[in-house]
Amino acid sequence: MSTVPEPATAPTDTTAPAAAARPGRETLHYAVRNPKLIIGFTVVVLLLLVGIAGPPLLDNADPNEYVGPQAAAPDGTYWMGTTTFGQDVYAQFVHGLRATFLVGVVGGAIAAVIAMLVGFLAGYRGGVVDEILNMLTNVVLVLPALAVLLIINAYLGVRSVPVQGLFIGLTSWPWAARAIRAQTFSLRTREFVDLARLSGSGTWRIVFREIAPNMSSYLFMMFILLFGGSVLIASSLDFIGLGPTEGVSLGMMLQSAQQWSALQLGMWWWFVPPGAGITAIVGALYVANVGLDEVFNPKLREA
């Protein structure tokens, strides 16, 4: 299951497939006029740019280095203040943004691929294949993802951002697989799919040439939600102390702030930025997703 508060729009939204039929230019027309989409994507892109351009612009390569005065409030030199040890919070923040985007992309992509394979196959083939895949999906769905990740992480001890993303991807696909299955179910009896089947195309060819393009907008939105979910799960894992062993992430910043009682010492500049960064990325993605929904789905568009 996703660790995002379940995106309630996704599983119930059955209108998306119609979108791909309209010409791309019209979609673009509505996309550049949708404030939610623009605001959401602007925030994400800005933070992404800070994450990409920020670290090379810093004087020190290692964000964990002790560079400044200890426990200093934000000022001109240290924009976000320093930690108890004199680490630059801003340096940690920009490095942490990188880790956050990376884990989101890796986790979201892996979950999306698994969800698509399972969802398409179950929905298109039906019958016994569907029963088995459905059972598998339900079993993984009921297992609490964080609990599974906890023990895997604690035992394996392989801790890097990509590996973390991999495990998050492996546990967070079920809700998306279910949603894709339901969509595929409604598409597989359409005429163009029948036609492809009559002309002798194989299962995967039909799925990827005929069915998937018709739900491309839906798949894209699903990926965004999986991305946001991965970011949130990763931050929880980091916070428990199961983050990457090298480098820094936003979740690990929160963990060290907690560990060295930034709260009791009143050092708000240590724990406010990392959480605000995560909230901004995930929140902006969700808002952009609503905007996308309105763009792809004419019924929701405000007159």
Add this chain to the structure above:
Amino acid sequence: MRRYFARKLLIYALTFVVAVTVNWMIPRFMPGDPVAAMVARARVSQPEAVDAMRAYYNNLFGFDEPVWQQYLHFWGALLQGDFGLSIWVFPKPVADVLLDALPYTLGLMIPAVLLSWFVGNWAGALAARRKVLDNTVLPAGYLLTAMPYMWIAVILAWALGSKAGWFPISGGYSLDIQPNWSVDFAVDLLQHWVLPFLSLFLVALGGWAIGMRNMIIYELESDYSSYLSALGAPQRLIRRYAFRNAVLPQITGLALQLGVLVAGALVTEIVFAYPGLGSLILAAIQNQDFFLLQGAFLFIVIGVLIANFLIDIVYVVVDPRTRTGMAGGQS
């Protein structure tokens, strides 16, 4: 309906078997040796003593048996409620350690889950009806769902605990009070409960509100709503039908969300050093207590399965289609 429950039970049984098997496999097949870790912790230097200790622990935890026997024994012990011994608080049984922590976690989780669901659905339904409200509920909802649980917990602790000084920011009760059945203790317990509860409640609230709002809007745009309004039915009646239909997916959503909320409860407890399962899991990880970690995992899985089962029963009561056995397609 019998078919519905049979399917559900099969899935729960399978999930349970998978969870137990994963749980059993991990210390045995994963890199990293719990026995070696325990021996290393003892800091013995003579090789004979190390060997003796290794043999003792291997025997104690049953690692000297053939693998299939270990697996069967694991099940046997489990069904008798035996989760093994904790390494962290050796030699206290894992089950006892967990049972001590359980009431705190449940006391936090159950009110947070139920109240956020009710309030969130109510707010969402209201938002779907009024434009002004919609413009505040929707952004607030997205902001809340995007927040990591531990961050909102830290912010609440900072604002309402440290700055305002209204609530204590750590522990399940004050250190100078012994747990007992007195009013003073109950008040103290409640004060420590407020902030962790509030952080769980707020994050979950946003998701429910948004979900309900979207669902009602979909329902109000559907054919039966247009038909009803074409017939001249009062708006209130249409809304009532929309609400009834919209609430069903929210019940399914409640089941789906439980695993997520468990995660939220774990990290929230760590922020507030609340003496529940979350704090135990942190201690288990920090002390490499494999058996406590395994036990906690199983406890969580069993809890989620029971809660899911209860939600399934509620679903049958609320949705007549499952009762008449028409629910073959959805499982």
